Amino acid sequence: PVPNDQIFQYIDGHQKEYIQRLKDWVAIQSDSSDPRKRQDVNKMMEVTKDFILQLGGTVEMADIGEQRLANGETIPLPPVILAEIGNAENKPTVCFYGHMDVQPAKQEDGWSTDPYTLVEKDGNLYGRGASDDKGQVLALLHALESLINMNQDLPVNVKLFIEGMEETGSDGLEMLIENKKDTFFSNIDYIVVTDTPWLSKKPGITYGARGNCYFSIEVQSSKVDLHSGGFGGMVYEAMGDLIYLLNSLTDANGRILVPGIYEAVAPLSENEEDLYKDIEFDVDEQRANLGVKKFLHESKADLLMHRCRYPSLSIHGIEGAFSGTGTKTVIPSKVIGKFSIRQVPNMEPSVVEKQVKDYLESKFSERKSPNEMKITMIIGAKPWLTNMTEPQYHAARRAVTRVFNIEADMIRAGGTIPIAKTLEDYLGKSLMLLGIGGPDDATHGQNEKISKYNYIGGTKLYAAYLQELASL
Amino acid sequence: PVPNDQIFQYIDGHQKEYIQRLKDWVAIQSDSSDPRKRQDVNKMMEVTKDFILQLGGTVEMADIGEQRLANGETIPLPPVILAEIGNAENKPTVCFYGHMDVQPAKQEDGWSTDPYTLVEKDGNLYGRGASDDKGQVLALLHALESLINMNQDLPVNVKLFIEGMEETGSDGLEMLIENKKDTFFSNIDYIVVTDTPWLSKKPGITYGARGNCYFSIEVQSSKVDLHSGGFGGMVYEAMGDLIYLLNSLTDANGRILVPGIYEAVAPLSENEEDLYKDIEFDVDEQRANLGVKKFLHESKADLLMHRCRYPSLSIHGIEGAFSGTGTKTVIPSKVIGKFSIRQVPNMEPSVVEKQVKDYLESKFSERKSPNEMKITMIIGAKPWLTNMTEPQYHAARRAVTRVFNIEADMIRAGGTIPIAKTLEDYLGKSLMLLGIGGPDDATHGQNEKISKYNYIGGTKLYAAYLQELASL
Ligand SMILES: [Zn+2]
Ligand SMILES: [Zn+2]
Ligand SMILES: [Zn+2]
Ligand SMILES: [Zn+2]
Structure with missing residues (x-):
């Protein structure tokens, strides 16, 4: 395989292209909560499919039925992407989950710029979905592209499981997982959810969610x-x-x-508090960034535990x-x-x-x-919690070191990733949340953004993770 | 003067026309709270002016300056109508106040029909402003028209003072009253506000407001x-x-x-409670109509007092x-x-x-x-309260008897009519609230309406009041 350094160079050389694609994707108003924008969600799924096809993948657009609206009408749910890139017998298979729909956003809500026009300012890329979850999925797809273009192949088999109704509760998804348990989802070794932020500038790997x-x-x-x-x-x-x-x-x-x-x-286990003491998190800086006068808890460990455990x-x-x-x-x-x-x-x-x-x-x-x-x-x-010593966590930690030259923070998410619990329960495979969003991305809020540092560094992280996974 | 009976006959004969005009006026979306609808408010003022001109009045469209919006922009306030019909030396002069703007309304808020399309159903006329205040002002204007057409003249001099910003706080109005105190408002004997509902099917004359x-x-x-x-x-x-x-x-x-x-x-004066015992008000019927399980107070007098005093x-x-x-x-x-x-x-x-x-x-x-x-x-x-024994109250009570064959209820409004207090303070003249809305008109709510009974009966009431005023 091509050394990581060359992959990273390739990625650095394609930043402009990556940002342009994010701009194109953010411009599609795939707000799943608004039935009038269902066509935009569908379009978003099509555009995603097209890009995966371009990478040499095969794509099934899975029909998951209809949504019943409050007024009694029904409209079709957007299709779910079930894609495969590579299926070599001798390689492990990793399945990535992400979503292409976004939260509602209107400039009147207090956005400084149009939420559906990606704007670059001071090293940040502002727009609805820039971080949650278009930016993160795109970083993964660009990582795949870089590996394919440099290696002519992927180090592992990759499956992509991408939906368009996450922000409104993933209607129809559980049934699809159940139905495809023995087909699409049958020969999977690892599951990775690409829909979580780090807790600081330092990359975080997530092993739990509320x-x-x-x-x-x-x-x-x-x-x-x-x-x-x-x-x-x-x-x-x-x-x-x-x-x-x-x-x-x-x-x-x-x-x-x-x-x-x-x-x-669950009662606090022995030494559990120590886990939180080691995590990079500047309480005062966070407070200042958020414009919060005082947090509910004083110490870093206390605050982080109340945030996620x-x-x-x-x-x-x-x-x-x-x-x-x-x-x-x-x-x-x-x-x-x-x-x-x-x-x-x-x-x-x-x-x-x-x-x-x-x-x-x-x-x-x-x-x-x-x-x-x-x-x-x-x-x-339901909440979700797993064992952070599973092999793919090692691969991810090593990938973080390769890209960023630091140790990853092992974290639990304050938010909810229902899909994590669902996938784990149905498939019984190792699951990890490896996202690349920043802690201040304002997902679901006004002025959502992803930093270029996270977006490009995150692309490298996914690429390195796939390489590490192959050498486990 | 032509006897009341003939006037009433004339009014009955013109019902269709009166309803059509209300329909035309309700269709103009004169929502003063929405700056984007300012042109509709202006149009509403123009249409009103045209009708007064048609009645032989003279009209001044008074400029009251600009409104500063939350975003810092300014837009012109709608003009205020200052009109006169008749100015005979030997006749008393009565000045009527009303407003042509309406509360916001959207069908999605829970209206059964489009709020800006007047719909007749079961003896009621549904539409935003049908009661508050387009319907009431139109009843007055139609009363004037009937008297003019039947008598070739009005029994008293009439002034009309009609604004377009009442629902958002009558911006600019107080200054106009102050400026016109010695001109338009100088030779007035009585002031009547045509913007209040009755308390029941029985006509009410209002001598106070919270x-x-x-x-x-x-x-x-x-x-x-x-x-x-x-x-x-x-x-x-x-x-x-x-x-x-x-x-x-x-x-x-x-x-x-x-x-x-x-x-x-103010402490309850001697016998004050008795005033409320005599008022027509069916507590149980009201409760049922409103879909309220239980009122805050049991007895009719208690309930009415908590509603207005x-x-x-x-x-x-x-x-x-x-x-x-x-x-x-x-x-x-x-x-x-x-x-x-x-x-x-x-x-x-x-x-x-x-x-x-x-x-x-x-x-x-x-x-x-x-x-x-x-x-x-x-x-x-501020609240407003006056003496219900002033002469014009007698004229109004007699008019109620002429039209409806019953004694009027003397009532105090639970709502606020800031203009009453302002006009009384600046002009120092007798002021009365003589409205014709029903108690269940749902002004400011969904499915606002006026009953045909109130709309047509109210037209007669204004006509009879003007005749009685002349014979005081
Ligand atoms: Zn998400
Ligand atoms: Zn989200
Ligand atoms: Zn009103
Ligand atoms: Zn009103």
Whole structure:
């Protein structure tokens, strides 16, 4: 095989091309949450397919059925890419997962530039999906391209499993995995998810992720919205009830008040805290970058553990209330509060669901409101945790050293990668999260970006990982 | 003068025309809150001017300057109509106030039909502005037309004062009143505001209105929105603080918890409660119509008093949080809670402002959150209350009897009519709120409507009132 150095040189020489392709891909508004943009998601899948074909792969566009919209209509789900590049008997096979859909984004939400026009500024590439997950998938595809162009071949067999509905819950994906368990997914040795950020400038390899139980609380006080002049003082307002319920979820320090929640959390094992002390993470710099005055926890280890190995609860917002600028004098008739609990081993979504419902229902009955209240767990994704001593983790750590000349941080994700748990459960193979995003990429937020350092360095990382994997 | 009966017959004979004109006017999307619709507001003012000219009036389109938008741009405010029909020395002069702008409305908000297409169904006319305030102003203009066509003259001199920015706070209006105090507004005997609903099917004459102190609470926890996976458990979330503050405003029964608020409320005078016992108001029917399970107060008098002679607090919503459908996993960086207090004599907005700020600031400091918090009183409109024995009230009561064969209910509005207080303060003349909307018109809500009964009966009411005023 061609030495890493030459591969890295090749990659450095093709930066412009890599950025241009990311620009082309970001321009496709593949927002999976908006049914009106379904054609853009489909187009994104086509463009991805075309690039894989260009690399010499074979591609199946797997049909995963339809999506039922809130209004009762159904529209086709975007196809899932099942691709193969190489199938030599004597080589191990690694399957990469990524997604081509993005979170919603509008410039009015507070973006400095158009979210769908990739803009380079101060070493960063700004645009929706630049990091999550178009940039990361592209880095992998460019790594494959570099290896193919330099070696005329890949050091391992590669499968690509790329979907277009990740940001809305990967509709239809689990069934596809089950259906293809004995065909596409049968002869796989390693699974790699390319959809996670590092924790700092230092590359991170991820061996765990929190789960997510996403809840809605719906309270209704009247048939239609009322004028606060004409009806204020007459009605038990739904907003008052909802605000009360939401306020009962956490204390001022973010501690979850739902009884029983902390009981299932795996106790801290011996020396576990030390793992967090070694991780590169500048608390003060992070604070300053985020514009946060003070974090919930003082020490680095404490903070990192609360980020990924303890549960947290966030209130996201309220649907049905007045959310615009200005001064609407409305008593909203039906309001839906949204919050979610990130959970960790050994919490179980079904147990969390019961704990939350029992608690909120008892709180609501204490309040003696005459209004209707309904709690729904919309998402119940399990946490995932694996053993970081599995062979492919060694390959990844060695690859990090080759590219960046440092030791990788071994980290757990604060976010949820439901696909990790699903793939592991169905396929029973070693799974690793090897992403290349930065900690401040603002995925899901305004001004999402990936740094050129991560994008190009990440391309090298995937290339080196594949070479290391072959020599395990 | 032509007897009332013949006028009423004329009005009955022109119903179709009156409904068609309302349809034409509702179709103009004169939403004053949306700068992109400013041309529609302007068009609405032009159409109104044209109709007044057609009635033989003279019209001045008064320029009231510019509006500064949130983004720093300025756009012209719509002109205000200052019109006169008749100026005989021997006749009293009555000045009517109304507005031609409307609240925002989108069918997706839950309207059964397009808000800007007037639809007749089961005796009701549905459309944004059908009641507030296009329908009421049109009833007045049609009343004038009927009197002119039947009498060749009006029994009194009429002035029309019609604006296009009422729903967003009547920008520029107070200065115009001050500037025109000694010209357009100089020789006025009576002022009538045509922008209030009745309390039941029975016509109501309004002699008071609550004020409105509209507040925003802004809390910021980070520079940009954060992903709840990556940052949940690290940050004192702005939403938690805001929800806590909003929850501290009222108890489960809607009682305002801000200290001092109830102290300035005028004590109940002797026999005052009796006034409310006589008002037509079917508590159970109202409850059923609104789809409300239980009202905050049991007896009719109690309920009505809490609707108009005691203060109330409503939480309208939150700006900056997630408000869409679905499951966005965001930690909003900056959230702005909106609530308002309807106040009554002898509460003072400046005192309410201080009480609310002191209370929330002390609550916030108890919480020891590191986040930034800022409270602003965006609107501070005073309550208004007058003596219902003034002569024009007699004219209106007699007019109600002539048209509907019943005694009018003398009522106080739960909502705020800032213009009433302003006009009374500047001009020092007798002021009355004589509206013709129904109690269930859903102004500011979905499926706003006016009943044909109110629209046509209201046209007669304005005609009869003008005749009675002449014979005082
Ligand atoms: Zn992703
Ligand atoms: Zn994402
Ligand atoms: Zn109005
Ligand atoms: Zn209004």
